[in-house]
Amino acid sequence: MNELVWIFISALLINNFVLAYFLGLCPFLGVSGRLETSFRLGLATIFVLLVTALCSWFLNTYILIHAPYLRLISFIVVIASTVQFIEMVIKKASPALFKALGIFLPLITTNCAILGLAIFATNKGYGFVEGMVYALGAGLGFTLALVLMAGLREETELSDVPRLIRGTAMNLIIAGILSMAFMGFAGLFSGA
Amino acid sequence: MPKQKQDAYQEFIKGLWRDNPVFVQVLGMCPMLAVTNSAINALAMGGATFFVLVGSSFLVSLLKSWIPKQVRISTYIIIIATFVTVTDFTLQALVPEIHKELGAFIPLIVANCMILGRQEAFAAKNSVRLAVVDALGMASGFLFALFSLGAVREILGEGALFGVKLFGDNFEPWVIMILPPGGFITLGLLLLFFNWVKERKDQLAGRLAEAEGEPS
Numbered sequence: 001m002n003e004l005v006w007i008f009i010s011a012l013l014i015n016n017f018v019l020a021y022f023l024g025l026c027p028f029l030g031v032s033g034r035l036e037t038s039f040r041l042g043l044a045t046i047f048v049l050l051v052t053a054l055c056s057w058f059l060n061t062y063i064l065i066h067a068p069y070l071r072l073i074s075f076i077v078v079i080a081s082t083v084q085f086i087e088m089v090i091k092k093a094s095p096a097l098f099k100a101l102g103i104f105l106p107l108i109t110t111n112c113a114i115l116g117l118a119i120f121a122t123n124k125g126y127g128f129v130e131g132m133v134y135a136l137g138a139g140l141g142f143t144l145a146l147v148l149m150a151g152l153r154e155e156t157e158l159s160d161v162p163r164l165i166r167g168t169a170m171n172l173i174i175a176g177i178l179s180m181a182f183m184g185f186a187g188l189f190s191g192a
Numbered sequence: 193m194p195k196q197k198q199d200a201y202q203e204f205i206k207g208l209w210r211d212n213p214v215f216v217q218v219l220g221m222c223p224m225l226a227v228t229n230s231a232i233n234a235l236a237m238g239g240a241t242f243f244v245l246v247g248s249s250f251l252v253s254l255l256k257s258w259i260p261k262q263v264r265i266s267t268y269i270i271i272i273a274t275f276v277t278v279t280d281f282t283l284q285a286l287v288p289e290i291h292k293e294l295g296a297f298i299p300l301i302v303a304n305c306m307i308l309g310r311q312e313a314f315a316a317k318n319s320v321r322l323a324v325v326d327a328l329g330m331a332s333g334f335l336f337a338l339f340s341l342g343a344v345r346e347i348l349g350e351g352a353l354f355g356v357k358l359f360g361d362n363f364e365p366w367v368i369m370i371l372p373p374g375g376f377i378t379l380g381l382l383l384l385f386f387n388w389v390k391e392r393k394d395q396l397a398g399r400l401a402e403a404e405g406e407p408s
Contacts (some may be wrong), residue, residue, distance in 0.1 A: 020372050026220040027304055067279070073273045073300050080266055110221045112303035134328045164391060168218050169383040176376030183373065 004133050011137030014186055017113045018145040019179040024113030028146060029171055038150040040144025041080075046136070049117055051082050053135035056118040057128050075118045085110045106111050113142055148178060200325045207329025213306045214337035215386045220306035224338060225375040227297050230355055234342025236290045240283065240298060244275040245307050245334075249327035256316050268311040269302065276301045296356040305336065337382075344378050345369045357388030 017023045020034050024045075032038050055078045082133070087105050091098045108114065117138050121131045152174055161170060213219050223241065228234045248271045259267045280298045283291045291298065301307070310330055315323040346352060349369035351359045368374050371384075 021299075022222050022224075022226040022372065022375065026219075029218065029221065069277060072277050072280070072302060073270060074282065076269055076273050076302055077266070080269060112300050115303045116296060116300055119299050123296060165384055165388050169380045169387060172376050172380030172383065176373045176380060179376055180368070180373040183371065 003119055004130065007130055008133050008137040009081070012141040012144070013136050013182065016141045016182050017116065017129065017138050017147055019182045020140055023116040024111045024142055027107065028110055028149060028175070029168060031122045032149040032153055032171075035150045035154060037142065038146040042139070042146050043106055044105060045113070046139030047113065047144055048079075048083060048086065048114060049135040049139040049142075050132065051080055051086070052114050053121060055082065056121065057126075057131050058117055060122055069083070071122070075172060079114050080109050096114065114137065145178070149175065152178075196322070200322065203326045204329035204332075205324060207326060207333045208336065209333065211330075212333040212337060213385075214329050214334060215383060216237040216381045217308060219384075220334060223297050223300060223304055224341065225372075225379060227294055227348065228338055228342040228345055228375060229370040230346045231339060231342040233290065233293055234338040235335070237289070237294060237297065238331075238338040239296075239359075240279045241301055241304065241307070241334055243279055244272060244301055245331045246324060246327045248272045248307065249310060249323045250320060251316040252311045253318060253320045253323035259316075264316065265308070265312070268308055268316075272307055272311070272378075273302050283393060295306045300373070315339070341375070341378055341382065344382075345374055348378075349374060 011017070015021060015173050015175060018025065027041060027045075031041050033139065056164070059071075059074055065075065083106060083137065087098075117135055121134055124134075126134055149171075156170065156174070167175075206249055207213065210216070214221075220241075223237055227237045248268070251271050252268060253338045253380050276299060279301070280291075282292075283298060308329060314326045318326070343353060346354075347358060349371075351357060351363040369378065387406070
Protein backbone atom coordinates (compact mmCIF):
# COMPACT_ATOMS: atom_id res chain seq x y z
CA MET A 1 0.00 0.00 0.00
CA ASN A 2 2.77 2.35 0.98
CA GLU A 3 4.44 1.67 -2.34
CA LEU A 4 1.30 2.75 -4.21
CA VAL A 5 1.00 6.02 -2.27
CA TRP A 6 4.62 6.73 -3.09
CA ILE A 7 4.09 6.09 -6.83
CA PHE A 8 1.04 8.35 -6.80
CA ILE A 9 2.66 11.27 -4.96
CA SER A 10 5.81 10.95 -7.01
CA ALA A 11 3.95 11.16 -10.33
CA LEU A 12 1.67 13.92 -9.05
CA LEU A 13 4.15 16.30 -7.47
CA ILE A 14 7.79 15.33 -7.32
CA ASN A 15 8.24 14.06 -10.85
CA ASN A 16 5.42 16.09 -12.30
CA PHE A 17 5.13 15.13 -15.96
CA VAL A 18 5.02 18.69 -17.23
CA LEU A 19 7.28 20.58 -14.85
CA ALA A 20 9.99 17.99 -14.22
CA TYR A 21 9.90 15.67 -17.24
CA PHE A 22 8.83 18.26 -19.83
CA LEU A 23 6.14 15.98 -21.23
CA GLY A 24 2.95 17.34 -22.73
CA LEU A 25 4.36 20.80 -23.24
CA CYS A 26 2.43 21.45 -26.45
CA PRO A 27 -1.00 21.51 -24.76
CA PHE A 28 0.62 23.06 -21.68
CA LEU A 29 1.73 26.10 -23.70
CA GLY A 30 -1.00 26.01 -26.32
CA VAL A 31 -4.22 25.39 -24.42
CA SER A 32 -3.53 27.05 -21.09
CA GLY A 33 -5.12 30.34 -22.12
CA ARG A 34 -8.45 29.77 -20.30
CA LEU A 35 -9.01 28.13 -16.93
CA GLU A 36 -12.23 26.42 -18.01
CA THR A 37 -10.92 24.71 -21.16
CA SER A 38 -7.65 23.67 -19.59
CA PHE A 39 -9.51 21.94 -16.75
CA ARG A 40 -11.68 20.02 -19.24
CA LEU A 41 -8.67 19.08 -21.33
CA GLY A 42 -6.99 17.83 -18.17
CA LEU A 43 -9.94 15.56 -17.41
CA ALA A 44 -9.97 14.15 -20.95
CA THR A 45 -6.23 13.53 -20.71
CA ILE A 46 -6.61 11.68 -17.39
CA PHE A 47 -9.14 9.42 -19.05
CA VAL A 48 -6.92 8.69 -22.06
CA LEU A 49 -3.95 8.08 -19.73
CA LEU A 50 -5.91 5.50 -17.75
CA VAL A 51 -7.05 3.69 -20.89
CA THR A 52 -3.52 3.79 -22.31
CA ALA A 53 -2.06 2.39 -19.10
CA LEU A 54 -4.53 -0.47 -19.29
CA CYS A 55 -3.79 -1.18 -22.96
CA SER A 56 -0.02 -0.93 -22.61
CA TRP A 57 -0.08 -3.29 -19.64
CA PHE A 58 -2.06 -5.76 -21.71
CA LEU A 59 0.28 -5.42 -24.71
CA ASN A 60 3.37 -5.78 -22.54
CA THR A 61 2.16 -8.84 -20.74
CA TYR A 62 0.62 -10.82 -23.55
CA ILE A 63 2.01 -9.70 -26.89
CA LEU A 64 5.23 -7.75 -26.73
CA ILE A 65 7.22 -10.40 -24.87
CA HIS A 66 7.31 -12.17 -28.21
CA ALA A 67 8.31 -9.13 -30.26
CA PRO A 68 9.89 -6.35 -28.15
CA TYR A 69 11.07 -4.35 -31.18
CA LEU A 70 7.44 -3.60 -32.08
CA ARG A 71 6.86 -1.82 -28.77
CA LEU A 72 6.95 1.75 -29.98
CA ILE A 73 4.87 1.16 -33.10
CA SER A 74 2.20 -0.81 -31.28
CA PHE A 75 1.98 1.77 -28.45
CA ILE A 76 1.47 4.66 -30.82
CA VAL A 77 -1.11 2.75 -32.85
CA VAL A 78 -2.99 1.84 -29.66
CA ILE A 79 -2.97 5.44 -28.45
CA ALA A 80 -4.11 6.84 -31.78
CA SER A 81 -6.95 4.34 -32.05
CA THR A 82 -7.97 4.80 -28.40
CA VAL A 83 -8.29 8.53 -28.90
CA GLN A 84 -10.21 8.00 -32.12
CA PHE A 85 -12.51 5.53 -30.39
CA ILE A 86 -13.14 7.79 -27.39
CA GLU A 87 -13.87 10.62 -29.76
CA MET A 88 -16.55 8.55 -31.50
CA VAL A 89 -18.09 7.38 -28.21
CA ILE A 90 -18.28 10.88 -26.76
CA LYS A 91 -19.72 12.22 -30.00
CA LYS A 92 -22.47 9.62 -29.87
CA ALA A 93 -23.12 9.65 -26.12
CA SER A 94 -22.80 13.32 -25.25
CA PRO A 95 -22.69 15.81 -28.12
CA ALA A 96 -22.50 18.69 -25.64
CA LEU A 97 -19.27 17.46 -24.09
CA PHE A 98 -17.90 16.69 -27.56
CA LYS A 99 -18.50 20.26 -28.62
CA ALA A 100 -16.93 21.64 -25.47
CA LEU A 101 -13.74 19.63 -25.97
CA GLY A 102 -13.58 20.42 -29.68
CA ILE A 103 -10.20 20.17 -31.33
CA PHE A 104 -8.42 19.28 -28.08
CA LEU A 105 -9.71 15.75 -28.12
CA PRO A 106 -7.90 14.54 -31.28
CA LEU A 107 -4.85 16.55 -30.26
CA ILE A 108 -4.40 14.30 -27.24
CA THR A 109 -2.79 11.79 -29.62
CA THR A 110 0.25 14.01 -30.09
CA ASN A 111 0.55 14.68 -26.36
CA CYS A 112 3.87 13.10 -25.52
CA ALA A 113 2.79 12.61 -21.90
CA ILE A 114 0.63 9.70 -23.05
CA LEU A 115 3.35 7.86 -24.93
CA GLY A 116 5.80 8.85 -22.22
CA LEU A 117 3.61 7.26 -19.56
CA ALA A 118 3.44 3.98 -21.48
CA ILE A 119 7.21 3.92 -21.94
CA PHE A 120 8.08 4.93 -18.37
CA ALA A 121 5.68 2.40 -16.89
CA THR A 122 7.24 -0.30 -19.06
CA ASN A 123 10.79 0.72 -18.16
CA LYS A 124 9.94 0.70 -14.46
CA GLY A 125 8.31 -2.70 -14.79
CA TYR A 126 5.03 -1.67 -13.19
CA GLY A 127 2.27 -4.24 -12.88
CA PHE A 128 -1.40 -3.59 -13.47
CA VAL A 129 -2.34 -1.81 -10.23
CA GLU A 130 0.89 0.19 -10.07
CA GLY A 131 0.45 1.23 -13.70
CA MET A 132 -3.07 2.50 -13.09
CA VAL A 133 -2.04 4.43 -9.97
CA TYR A 134 0.90 5.88 -11.89
CA ALA A 135 -1.41 6.96 -14.72
CA LEU A 136 -3.84 8.58 -12.29
CA GLY A 137 -1.06 10.46 -10.53
CA ALA A 138 0.50 11.61 -13.78
CA GLY A 139 -2.88 12.72 -15.15
CA LEU A 140 -3.77 14.67 -12.02
CA GLY A 141 -0.30 16.21 -12.04
CA PHE A 142 -0.77 17.25 -15.67
CA THR A 143 -4.15 18.78 -14.87
CA LEU A 144 -2.74 20.56 -11.83
CA ALA A 145 0.11 22.11 -13.83
CA LEU A 146 -2.25 23.09 -16.65
CA VAL A 147 -4.77 24.73 -14.31
CA LEU A 148 -2.08 26.59 -12.35
CA MET A 149 -0.58 27.87 -15.59
CA ALA A 150 -3.97 28.92 -16.95
CA GLY A 151 -4.71 30.87 -13.76
CA LEU A 152 -1.40 32.67 -13.97
CA ARG A 153 -1.85 33.42 -17.65
CA GLU A 154 -5.32 34.89 -17.14
CA GLU A 155 -3.75 37.12 -14.53
CA THR A 156 -0.89 38.28 -16.77
CA GLU A 157 -3.26 39.19 -19.56
CA LEU A 158 -4.55 42.06 -17.46
CA SER A 159 -1.17 43.33 -16.35
CA ASP A 160 1.13 45.73 -18.09
CA VAL A 161 3.91 43.64 -19.62
CA PRO A 162 6.50 44.85 -22.18
CA ARG A 163 5.28 43.95 -25.64
CA LEU A 164 8.49 42.14 -26.60
CA ILE A 165 8.22 39.47 -23.92
CA ARG A 166 4.49 38.84 -24.33
CA GLY A 167 3.48 35.35 -25.49
CA THR A 168 5.56 32.21 -25.39
CA ALA A 169 8.71 33.78 -23.98
CA MET A 170 6.89 34.97 -20.86
CA ASN A 171 4.93 31.74 -20.51
CA LEU A 172 8.16 29.75 -20.52
CA ILE A 173 9.69 31.92 -17.83
CA ILE A 174 6.52 31.58 -15.72
CA ALA A 175 6.71 27.82 -16.24
CA GLY A 176 10.33 27.92 -15.09
CA ILE A 177 9.33 29.61 -11.84
CA LEU A 178 6.48 27.12 -11.33
CA SER A 179 8.91 24.29 -11.95
CA MET A 180 11.25 25.77 -9.37
CA ALA A 181 8.41 25.78 -6.85
CA PHE A 182 7.64 22.14 -7.60
CA MET A 183 11.28 21.24 -6.97
CA GLY A 184 10.53 21.99 -3.35
CA PHE A 185 8.56 18.74 -3.20
CA ALA A 186 11.72 16.75 -3.92
CA GLY A 187 12.54 16.47 -0.23
CA LEU A 188 9.08 15.26 0.70
CA PHE A 189 9.96 11.64 1.29
CA SER A 190 13.68 11.74 1.90
CA GLY A 191 13.25 12.55 5.61
CA ALA A 192 11.05 9.55 6.30
CA MET B 193 17.94 25.26 -63.35
CA PRO B 194 19.29 28.33 -61.49
CA LYS B 195 15.77 29.16 -60.35
CA GLN B 196 15.26 25.63 -59.07
CA LYS B 197 18.50 25.80 -57.21
CA GLN B 198 17.46 29.04 -55.60
CA ASP B 199 14.13 27.56 -54.55
CA ALA B 200 15.88 24.68 -52.86
CA TYR B 201 18.23 27.11 -51.14
CA GLN B 202 15.28 29.17 -49.93
CA GLU B 203 13.60 26.07 -48.52
CA PHE B 204 16.76 25.19 -46.66
CA ILE B 205 17.34 28.63 -45.17
CA LYS B 206 13.68 28.89 -44.22
CA GLY B 207 14.01 25.98 -41.82
CA LEU B 208 17.34 27.07 -40.43
CA TRP B 209 16.44 30.63 -39.56
CA ARG B 210 13.29 32.40 -40.72
CA ASP B 211 10.83 29.63 -39.76
CA ASN B 212 13.06 27.94 -37.22
CA PRO B 213 10.92 25.13 -35.78
CA VAL B 214 11.80 25.91 -32.18
CA PHE B 215 12.44 29.63 -31.92
CA VAL B 216 9.77 30.80 -34.35
CA GLN B 217 7.15 28.07 -34.59
CA VAL B 218 7.60 26.81 -31.00
CA LEU B 219 7.21 23.15 -31.98
CA GLY B 220 8.90 20.07 -30.63
CA MET B 221 9.33 21.48 -27.16
CA CYS B 222 9.31 18.27 -25.17
CA PRO B 223 12.60 16.73 -26.36
CA MET B 224 13.94 20.24 -26.69
CA LEU B 225 13.85 20.91 -22.97
CA ALA B 226 14.25 17.48 -21.50
CA VAL B 227 17.61 16.48 -22.94
CA THR B 228 19.43 19.78 -23.32
CA ASN B 229 21.22 19.73 -19.98
CA SER B 230 24.53 19.27 -21.79
CA ALA B 231 25.80 20.08 -25.26
CA ILE B 232 26.63 16.47 -26.14
CA ASN B 233 23.16 15.18 -25.23
CA ALA B 234 21.63 18.00 -27.24
CA LEU B 235 23.73 17.05 -30.27
CA ALA B 236 22.81 13.37 -29.97
CA MET B 237 19.12 14.21 -29.73
CA GLY B 238 19.42 16.64 -32.63
CA GLY B 239 21.18 14.02 -34.72
CA ALA B 240 18.53 11.40 -34.00
CA THR B 241 15.73 13.82 -34.88
CA PHE B 242 17.64 14.82 -38.02
CA PHE B 243 17.74 11.25 -39.26
CA VAL B 244 14.08 10.57 -38.44
CA LEU B 245 12.83 13.77 -40.03
CA VAL B 246 14.82 13.46 -43.26
CA GLY B 247 14.07 9.77 -43.60
CA SER B 248 10.35 10.05 -43.03
CA SER B 249 10.01 13.15 -45.23
CA PHE B 250 11.70 11.24 -48.03
CA LEU B 251 9.45 8.22 -47.63
CA VAL B 252 6.24 10.20 -47.22
CA SER B 253 6.82 12.31 -50.32
CA LEU B 254 7.80 9.17 -52.25
CA LEU B 255 4.63 7.34 -51.24
CA LYS B 256 2.28 10.32 -51.24
CA SER B 257 0.16 9.15 -54.18
CA TRP B 258 -0.39 5.73 -52.59
CA ILE B 259 -1.43 6.92 -49.13
CA PRO B 260 -5.22 7.15 -48.82
CA LYS B 261 -6.30 10.56 -47.55
CA GLN B 262 -8.46 9.27 -44.67
CA VAL B 263 -5.69 7.39 -42.91
CA ARG B 264 -2.79 9.65 -43.81
CA ILE B 265 -2.01 10.79 -40.27
CA SER B 266 -1.82 7.24 -38.96
CA THR B 267 0.34 6.27 -41.93
CA TYR B 268 2.75 9.12 -41.23
CA ILE B 269 2.91 8.16 -37.57
CA ILE B 270 3.74 4.56 -38.43
CA ILE B 271 6.45 5.66 -40.88
CA ILE B 272 7.92 7.96 -38.24
CA ALA B 273 7.72 5.27 -35.56
CA THR B 274 9.61 2.88 -37.83
CA PHE B 275 12.46 5.33 -38.30
CA VAL B 276 12.52 6.07 -34.58
CA THR B 277 12.77 2.37 -33.75
CA VAL B 278 15.70 2.05 -36.16
CA THR B 279 17.40 5.07 -34.54
CA ASP B 280 16.75 3.75 -31.05
CA PHE B 281 18.41 0.41 -31.71
CA THR B 282 21.28 1.96 -33.68
CA LEU B 283 22.13 4.35 -30.86
CA GLN B 284 21.87 1.57 -28.32
CA ALA B 285 24.41 -0.45 -30.30
CA LEU B 286 26.85 2.35 -31.14
CA VAL B 287 26.85 4.72 -28.16
CA PRO B 288 25.32 2.93 -25.17
CA GLU B 289 26.25 5.67 -22.63
CA ILE B 290 24.46 8.41 -24.53
CA HIS B 291 21.51 6.11 -25.19
CA LYS B 292 21.23 5.49 -21.47
CA GLU B 293 21.37 9.18 -20.69
CA LEU B 294 18.66 10.08 -23.22
CA GLY B 295 16.59 7.15 -22.00
CA ALA B 296 12.92 7.30 -22.84
CA PHE B 297 13.30 10.48 -24.84
CA ILE B 298 14.54 8.70 -27.98
CA PRO B 299 11.25 6.77 -28.41
CA LEU B 300 9.43 10.00 -27.62
CA ILE B 301 10.71 11.49 -30.88
CA VAL B 302 7.58 9.89 -32.35
CA ALA B 303 5.44 12.39 -30.50
CA ASN B 304 7.49 15.35 -31.67
CA CYS B 305 4.82 17.46 -33.35
CA MET B 306 7.43 19.19 -35.50
CA ILE B 307 8.08 15.97 -37.47
CA LEU B 308 4.42 15.14 -38.04
CA GLY B 309 3.81 18.78 -38.92
CA ARG B 310 6.43 18.73 -41.68
CA GLN B 311 4.94 15.58 -43.22
CA GLU B 312 1.45 17.05 -43.25
CA ALA B 313 2.41 20.57 -44.27
CA PHE B 314 5.20 19.94 -46.74
CA ALA B 315 6.31 16.42 -47.65
CA ALA B 316 2.81 15.26 -48.62
CA LYS B 317 2.45 18.07 -51.16
CA ASN B 318 5.88 18.45 -52.72
CA SER B 319 8.39 16.56 -54.85
CA VAL B 320 10.85 14.20 -53.19
CA ARG B 321 13.74 16.58 -53.78
CA LEU B 322 12.06 19.61 -52.23
CA ALA B 323 10.73 17.54 -49.33
CA VAL B 324 14.22 16.29 -48.49
CA VAL B 325 15.68 19.80 -48.74
CA ASP B 326 12.91 21.15 -46.51
CA ALA B 327 13.50 18.37 -43.99
CA LEU B 328 17.24 19.06 -44.05
CA GLY B 329 16.60 22.73 -43.32
CA MET B 330 14.08 22.11 -40.55
CA ALA B 331 16.25 19.43 -38.98
CA SER B 332 19.30 21.71 -39.07
CA GLY B 333 17.25 24.45 -37.48
CA PHE B 334 16.14 22.07 -34.76
CA LEU B 335 19.71 20.86 -34.22
CA PHE B 336 20.92 24.46 -34.03
CA ALA B 337 18.26 25.33 -31.46
CA LEU B 338 18.96 22.24 -29.36
CA PHE B 339 22.67 22.91 -29.45
CA SER B 340 22.37 26.57 -28.44
CA LEU B 341 20.13 25.66 -25.50
CA GLY B 342 22.35 22.75 -24.46
CA ALA B 343 25.53 24.80 -24.72
CA VAL B 344 24.13 27.71 -22.67
CA ARG B 345 22.84 25.36 -19.98
CA GLU B 346 26.06 23.38 -19.75
CA ILE B 347 28.29 26.45 -19.68
CA LEU B 348 26.27 28.12 -16.92
CA GLY B 349 25.28 24.98 -15.04
CA GLU B 350 28.61 23.19 -14.98
CA GLY B 351 31.08 25.78 -16.22
CA ALA B 352 32.06 23.42 -19.03
CA LEU B 353 31.41 22.68 -22.69
CA PHE B 354 31.55 19.09 -23.97
CA GLY B 355 32.87 18.20 -20.53
CA VAL B 356 35.88 20.56 -20.85
CA LYS B 357 36.12 23.07 -17.99
CA LEU B 358 35.97 26.62 -19.29
CA PHE B 359 36.51 28.65 -16.15
CA GLY B 360 38.95 28.46 -13.27
CA ASP B 361 38.26 26.80 -9.95
CA ASN B 362 36.62 29.92 -8.60
CA PHE B 363 33.57 29.51 -10.83
CA GLU B 364 30.53 28.52 -8.82
CA PRO B 365 28.20 26.59 -11.19
CA TRP B 366 24.54 27.57 -11.37
CA VAL B 367 23.16 24.14 -10.67
CA ILE B 368 19.64 25.38 -11.35
CA MET B 369 20.48 25.73 -15.04
CA ILE B 370 20.85 21.99 -15.62
CA LEU B 371 17.71 21.26 -13.57
CA PRO B 372 14.26 21.53 -15.17
CA PRO B 373 13.55 25.20 -14.24
CA GLY B 374 16.76 26.26 -15.98
CA GLY B 375 15.50 24.70 -19.20
CA PHE B 376 12.27 26.67 -19.16
CA ILE B 377 13.95 29.92 -18.25
CA THR B 378 16.81 29.60 -20.76
CA LEU B 379 14.42 28.83 -23.59
CA GLY B 380 12.22 31.75 -22.54
CA LEU B 381 15.19 34.09 -22.66
CA LEU B 382 16.36 32.71 -26.02
CA LEU B 383 12.88 33.31 -27.44
CA LEU B 384 12.98 36.82 -26.05
CA PHE B 385 16.30 37.36 -27.82
CA PHE B 386 14.81 36.11 -31.10
CA ASN B 387 11.84 38.45 -30.70
CA TRP B 388 14.24 41.31 -30.13
CA VAL B 389 16.29 40.52 -33.25
CA LYS B 390 13.10 40.30 -35.31
CA GLU B 391 11.80 43.58 -33.90
CA ARG B 392 15.06 45.34 -34.74
CA LYS B 393 14.92 43.99 -38.29
CA ASP B 394 11.32 45.11 -38.76
CA GLN B 395 12.12 48.56 -37.43
CA LEU B 396 15.09 48.83 -39.77
CA ALA B 397 12.98 47.74 -42.72
CA GLY B 398 10.30 50.23 -41.72
CA ARG B 399 12.83 53.05 -41.55
CA LEU B 400 14.31 52.08 -44.92
CA ALA B 401 10.87 52.10 -46.50
CA GLU B 402 10.23 55.52 -44.96
CA ALA B 403 13.51 56.91 -46.27
CA GLU B 404 12.75 55.60 -49.74
CA GLY B 405 9.27 57.04 -49.68
CA GLU B 406 10.37 60.56 -48.65
CA PRO B 407 11.66 62.05 -51.93
CA SER B 408 8.41 61.45 -53.77
